[in-house]
Amino acid sequence: MRRLAPLLLCLVTLLLAGCAIYPAGQSNPRQPGGIGLVLIDPGHGGDDRGGAGHGLREKDMTLDTARRLREELASLGIRSQMTREADRSMMLDERVALANAKAGSGVVLVSLHYDSGPRSQSGVISFFWRTDSHGLATRIHRSLVEETGFEDRRVVRRRLRLTRNPDVPCVLIECGFLTNPSNASKIAQPEFRQRIARSIAKGIALQQQIGDRGIPPVPELNEPLSQASDRREY
């Protein structure tokens, strides 16, 4: 019995840890173990090419990176699904509805994009709106900047369709500029896109591990839902 006790303790601890990784109900990524499912959203698709530069189309790069992210999350034991698995059109509201439909699974939505702009503009920018998504956006962003060496364009609180409208925690990550020669030459390499995916997965895993620890809270803001007529679309 004396030998069994530590073994039982280990088993109970493992069981409890397992439960913490996949909680039922609403997700709360601010707490350790608060992410039950990552809904990976490859931006654009089908008729909507998104941005483009140096022979790279955003819709292809996001889908490729999303598949790699799914792999990386699986290797870390984090459950994920994708909003689209193929090159098909998908409205923003459809993506929001998909995330909302999974609200009971502890879902967080991670939308992947690549940026376009003047040639000289480069780097990573990460958007969030909800107070419960600030930590997740920050962890993903820091990891991505560190692993890619891309310019840090900061974590930005912005009311977008995919940051304001979901009823679940959500972030939108711009993983680099297709229009910047230096960013694009790296994004074009499959190994580099794997590195991007790995760094995003690492950010999510850290958030799962320690929640919002060390991340300053942001105030609640009351703003209307984002509309199709809003200035910039994602």
Ligand SMILES: [Zn+2]
């Ligand atoms: Zn985009």
